[in-house]
Amino acid sequence: GAGVSQTPSNKVTEKGKYVELRCDPISGHTALYWYRQSLGQGPEFLIYFQGTGAADDSGLPNDRFFAVRPEGSVSTLKIQRTERGDSAVYLCASSRYRDMNTEAFFGQGTRLTVV
Amino acid sequence: DQQVKQNSPSLSVQEGRISILNCDYTNSMFDYFLWYKKYPAEGPTFLISISSIKDKNEDGRFTVFLNKSAKHLSLHIVPSQPGDSAVYFCAASASSNTGKLIFGQGTTLQVKP
Numbered sequence: 067g068a069g070v071s072q073t074p075s076n077k078v079t080e081k082g083k084y085v086e087l088r089c090d091p092i093s094g095h096t097a098l099y100w101y102r103q104s105l106g107q108g109p110e111f112l113i114y115f116q117g118t119g120a121a122d123d124s125g126l127p128n129d130r131f132f133a134v135r136p137e138g139s140v141s142t143l144k145i146q147r148t149e150r151g152d153s154a155v156y157l158c159a160s161s162r163y164r165d166m167n168t169e170a171f172f173g174q175g176t177r178l179t180v181v
Numbered sequence: 182d183q184q185v186k187q188n189s190p191s192l193s194v195q196e197g198r199i200s201i202l203n204c205d206y207t208n209s210m211f212d213y214f215l216w217y218k219k220y221p222a223e224g225p226t227f228l229i230s231i232s233s234i235k236d237k238n239e240d241g242r243f244t245v246f247l248n249k250s251a252k253h254l255s256l257h258i259v260p261s262q263p264g265d266s267a268v269y270f271c272a273a274s275a276s277s278n279t280g281k282l283i284f285g286q287g288t289t290l291q292v293k294p
Contacts, residue, residue, distance in 0.1 A: 097280065106186075107286055108287050111283070122281055167279050172225050
């Protein structure tokens with residue numbers, strides 16, 4: 067498909083476990099963004115990449131959260147020692163340029179549930 | 182602190198009528214505003230945007246109005262259609278960091294046939 071792909075679509079994990087969430091952006095898009103949406107809230111910025119480097123990681127809530135994009139395409143969001151408060155839908159988006167004001171395309175999200 | 186606020190969690194309108202969704206912001210550094218639409222189990226999709234140098238932008242049935250002095254924007258949908266039923270998010274960015282959007286909480290619009 068031509069859209070942003072996120073896997074898995076659903077993930078249930080036990081408190082304290084480690085999880086990885088994957089995002090495949092649209093081919094040719096140099097910018098990639100991660101957002102988190104809790105129930106009843108709007109998406110909350112976590113981090114964005116321009117190419118391989120994190121241009122802004124100010125939204126990562128604490129050092130349990132880490133994201134990588136080693137080859138400038140696929141990105142992985144990693145959460146260590148998961149907590150119940152981490153339960154949310156994790157959204158990934160990509161855009162051709164480093165600018166969400168141009169049209170950025172979101173994936174369908176990964177619903178993470180920590181039990 | 183909630184820099185972008187959508188104070189109405191839900192809105193219900195009749196098909197063919199106008200839908201007006203409102204959004205307020207507090208950060209005067211915001212200079213670009215976007216509306217996204219979201220269906221259940223899908224990611225948000227871009228709908229329409231407006232730069233702070235304008236006060237109106239129109240795209241088909243969708244018009245966004247910006248009142249900078251009041252730090253308020255609104256999305257008008259005319260005429261409303263049942264397929265417009267979705268959650269609508271207002272978002273804002275500052276030119277100093279266009280990679281970061283600040284979203285409102287969303288308004289659920291229901292258009293009744």
